[in-house]
Amino acid sequence: MDEQVKIADIIVEDRMRKDFGGVDELAASIKKYGLLQPIVLGTVQENDLSHIVLLAGERRLRSMKRLGFTVLEHSKHYVWRGEEGDDDKKLRFKAIELEENLKRKQLTWQEELLGKQQLLAIMQSIFGAAKGGGPPRSVSEAKPGFGVGKLAAMLGEAVSTTSQDLQVAALLTQIPQLRSAKTKAEVLSKMKIAGAVYSMQAAATILKEAQAASGNAAAPRFWELLEVSFMDNTLADASVDLIWTDLPYGTDVAAAHDKTEIYHEYDDSRESLIAMLDSVARESYRVLRDDRYAVFCFGFNYYNELVTVLRTAGFHVNPVPCIWNKGTKFGVNPLVAYCIGYEPLLVAWKGAPRFIRPGQSNVFNYPPPESRIHLVQKPVALVKQFLEDMTVEDAVVVDWCAGTGTTGVACHEMKRYCIMFEKDSVMALLGRARLESLK
Numbered sequence: 001m002d003e004q005v006k007i008a009d010i011i012v013e014d015r016m017r018k019d020f021g022g023v024d025e026l027a028a029s030i031k032k033y034g035l036l037q038p039i040v041l042g043t044v045q046e047n048d049l050s051h052i053v054l055l056a057g058e059r060r061l062r063s064m065k066r067l068g069f070t071v072l073e074h075s076k077h078y079v080w081r082g083e084e085g086d087d088d089k090k091l092r093f094k095a096i097e098l099e100e101n102l103k104r105k106q107l108t109w110q111e112e113l114l115g116k117q118q119l120l121a122i123m124q125s126i127f128g129a130a131k132g133g134g135p136p137r138s139v140s141e142a143k144p145g146f147g148v149g150k151l152a153a154m155l156g157e158a159v160s161t162t163s164q165d166l167q168v169a170a171l172l173t174q175i176p177q178l179r180s181a182k183t184k185a186e187v188l189s190k191m192k193i194a195g196a197v198y199s200m201q202a203a204a205t206i207l208k209e210a211q212a213a214s215g216n217a218a219a220p221r222f223w224e225l226l227e228v229s230f231m232d233n234t235l236a237d238a239s240v241d242l243i244w245t246d247l248p249y250g251t252d253v254a255a256a257h258d259k260t261e262i263y264h265e266y267d268d269s270r271e272s273l274i275a276m277l278d279s280v281a282r283e284s285y286r287v288l289r290d291d292r293y294a295v296f297c298f299g300f301n302y303y304n305e306l307v308t309v310l311r312t313a314g315f316h317v318n319p320v321p322c323i324w325n326k327g328t329k330f331g332v333n334p335l336v337a338y339c340i341g342y343e344p345l346l347v348a349w350k351g352a353p354r355f356i357r358p359g360q361s362n363v364f365n366y367p368p369p370e371s372r373i374h375l376v377q378k379p380v381a382l383v384k385q386f387l388e389d390m391t392v393e394d395a396v397v398v399d400w401c402a403g404t405g406t407t408g409v410a411c412h413e414m415k416r417y418c419i420m421f422e423k424d425s426v427m428a429l430l431g432r433a434r435l436e437s438l439k
Helices: 023-033 058-066 087-102 109-127 148-155 159-174 176-180 184-213 270-287 300-313 380-390 406-414 425-436
Strands: 004-006 039-046 049-056 071-073 078-080 223-226 240-246 288-297 322-330 340-350 363-365 396-399 417-421
Touching (some): 023 058, 023 148, 240 270, 270 288, 288 300, 396 406
Parallel strands (some): 039 078, 223 417
Antiparallel strands (some): 039 049, 288 340
């Protein structure tokens, strides 16, 4: 076989691929790093004459022409189809096959991403992995190195696209079940969820290690109820995974009911509630870790004030409340107004968290507790749904207004660690008795 071939002698027959975008980018890469992957040539006989034809690498050939090449050198710039050689050449042939397939449109998104992963591995086997600055320490390390940037140049796409695709491919390798996803976007969404879960699990591990170091590793329960105002808390900054609290309604709700249920007086006036909202927002933001949620049960009469103080504190707020559909109705004057059959909850967040179970409805259909200690007591199932969507096991949950400890009950059942604050001594007594009865 010839050691050199003139580009002008290479016949490029009509080929399936018509779009050769990225030629300039590839030419720049070749100029800087050299041709990492040789063009594949073959010969055909016609009328007793032998012709050289291009078999693979038209984009590379066009880039070489653009750089002013007129002659190609064997092994350096091209190989003959069917050549037998050393391991590097066999790897090159495999890389040629992968690159050609990656440039075709008929590949599934899974095949494309896994192909990129395999192509990168092969090119790094040939040229070594790209490393940071500094000269090679030995001759064996003198390979030029091949990284994501060079792979992107080879494929004619943005480095960010190649990098993201390789991340998804790694996830597909680790979790083969994800290959059944319909789109790459679906896997990317799950990657973000996996990242959120990993972050929370890592935080929980750190907490366990700290407890072990202090001799408190074997905590007998998943809750702690403190009979103090939440404003007197001593929680560390960025130490909590979820705020879930049931704020007073600010409507003097007790006056509208007959007191046939177990109930204790507390200040539920709008004025007292508005005065505490700023502290609720600031303390919630202070103790919450980055990329975490805060959920507030609230009364509509102070909706605007609540949204304002949360945003001022630094939270992002979804202005559309979640709805707890109680399946019951209550009305102060049912002759002139519709009875109320639901209660609202406001979701805020710090940073950029992800739901563990995406796609959930913002309407929660749970009946009120059959036996209530407190007039406005929430069902445990309602709290548990938020715990499932927003936290992992051993997460730290805080409730600023614990009441009778419903959040603690939910955390006990879900194995989350709950810290509750309740300044009303009667409510704290009832809540603690309820929690201590848990098995």
